[in-house]
Amino acid sequence: MLNYQLLLEEFKRILKEKRLKFTKQRELILQTLYENEGHFSPEEILSLIREKMPNIKIGIATIYRTLALLEEQGLAYSISLGKEGKKYELGLKTHHDHLVCIGCGKIIEFFDEVIEARQEEVAKRFNFLMQEHIMQLRGLCSECQKKKK
């Protein structure tokens, strides 16, 4: 996993480059994404921050504005599939993909070089500058297959 200091430096660098300001709120949002594995809605991020820092003044509008900024800069990305609303996750993480068991919810991480290489090729084929990818294989893990029988 990327070191937080590096991530923070990168964020500051981007802000400086765009002549935007580094604020406590912006830092907290980045930090929250960093410290919490998983995907969060703007509301959830706000709760996490208020839980951790009950005295900080921060509103939902700032969360939205900052997440949009982070996403534009590739430091975060959002995704929504199925029923759930839009969720944000930190970008720049060590890459990995997931096998997700729809029976018990277990998540297995994996990494496959052949797929990775091939994804690069696909991106090139479409003249795409790939920054991230998401891959989830969904199905039943071995235990849940047994249960079904």
Place this chain on the structure above:
Amino acid sequence: MLNYQLLLEEFKRILKEKRLKFTKQRELILQTLYENEGHFSPEEILSLIREKMPNIKIGIATIYRTLALLEEQGLAYSISLGKEGKKYELGLKTHHDHLVCIGCGKIIEFFDEVIEARQEEVAKRFNFLMQEHIMQLRGLCSECQKKKK
């Protein structure tokens, strides 16, 4: 691409099984997803239907309700990316994955046999019974790359 009659039969079969009713509105929504390539928001689907059948009585609530139903049954998928809100597309299509531009929200569909085959192998390696997979390559499309410069 799957034949529309077959798709419709499948839909009717599911409805019967769940003791739900087959209505003109439900059919139109399915048909609209079938006839229009691409990804649409509920509002867009409503417009497409009203455009094609100016006399039909149909409200946005029905669109939402039907899309949720279709998604539950695997006949449609929703996906949301970057700025854009949630978009629906027909399920049961020939399988494909997505390139998503985080600059403009454009979605490009692609299919790569090598990746598909490899996914099967990964699943096998973990003794996983794969039922579906989600893959998104996220980055900047060629136009948005130009804009950034």
Place this chain on the structure above:
DNA sequence: CTTGATGCAAAATATTTGCATGCTC
């Protein structure tokens, strides 16, 4: 000091729900 950032509340959107009525089955 200048300029962008923030919180707040209001506004704009998007989505869901209750209910009287209409349609399938």
Place this chain on the structure above:
DNA sequence: GAGCATGCAAATATTTTGCATCAAG
């Protein structure tokens, strides 16, 4: 007919925006 589906409008939820004020650079 019985019971689900629909449209409509109201209720919610989500996201964006205007503006006075604050604070980073």
